[in-house]
Amino acid sequence: MSVLITALLCGAVVGVALGGLGGGGGVLAVPALVYLLGLSxxxxxxxxxxxxxxxxxxxxxxxAGTGTIRWRTGALFAAAGVLPAIGASVLAHRIPQPVLTSAFAVLAALAAAAMLRGAARRGRAEEGGEAAPSGPAAGRGGPLGTVAAGAGLGAVTGLLGVGGGFLAVPALVSVLKLPMRRAVATSLVVVLINSVVSLVTRLGVAGISLDPAVFLPFVGAAVLGAWDGKRLAAKLSGAALQRAFAVLLLAVAAFMLVGVLI
Structure with missing residues (x-):
């Protein structure tokens, strides 16, 4: 299979993950770029x-036009992660890749387990006709919980080269008790800011060049996939989204652990 076709297919999957689940794009993109497209x-x-x-x-x-984004919460998460993202981006090139990969895989598996437990509780609530948490009660984690979670997400983005959405969504659900759909939408604010900060730091410190033959078709297909992913999110229940997100995390964690061990 040619590089172009592979990049297009991988980009489409990454875009659907980001548009539908609010994260998981970088988690899928990194192993695809390494194992399928031959990048370091x-x-x-x-x-x-x-x-x-x-x-x-x-x-x-x-x-943006759906009213599901908690802009203030997302901005606070992102602001808390800026400095950790910069510091971790500098350190990323000094830590052995197998160590980073293993740590990421374990973290992803733990997040998936938490999401599966949340999906089971949310599924029972939806079947019983109970309303999902919203409004003031959805923010019981408070500013300190938001800052702590945001700092951790920024560090993960800088170290692993991922947007952090795979952790932002469960953090917003478990720490701030946001309903799943609001967590998915709000996580995009965090992912965008963390990614830009980490990217600028990596390019400035390491001077890594990018291959346009790989990332241009990958980006193009991912952008189109993100639009389809948004339509997918509108059709699924909160519990179904959580289960899909958890399965995605478990699959990626297993794949990366196998890659380290082999």
Missing amino acids: PAEAGTTSLVIVTATTATALARH
Whole structure:
């Protein structure tokens, strides 16, 4: 299969993940770029941030008119992660890649387990006709919880070259008790800002060049996929979205752990 076709197919999957689930694009993009398109881990991380930035901006534009984005919460999350993202981006090139990959896989698996538990609770609530948490009660985590979670997400983005949406969504659900649809939309604000900060830092510190033959078709297909992903999100229940997100995280975690061990 040619590089162009592979990049188009991988980009479409990444875009659907970002548009429909509010995250997971970078998580899928990095292994695809390394194992399917032959990039080095450093190049894959930087290229992934370009892809995630473009697709997240597209997905955010789609969500902007729906009233589901908590702009203030997203901005606070992102602001808390700026400095950690910069510091982690500098350190990323000094830490062995197998260590980073293993840490990411474990973290993704833990997040998936938390999402599956949340999906089970939300599914029972939806079947019983109970309303999802919203309004003031949805923010019980408070500013300190928001800042702590945002700082952690920024560090993950800088270290791994991913947008952080795969952690932002469960953090917004579990820490701030946002309803799933609001968490998905709000996470895009966090992902976009963290990705831009980490990308600028990586390009400035490491001077890594990007291959336009790879990232241009990847980005183009991902942008189109993000629009379809938004329509997918509108058709699924909150519990179904959580289960889909958890399955995605578990699959990626297993794939990356196998890659480290082999």
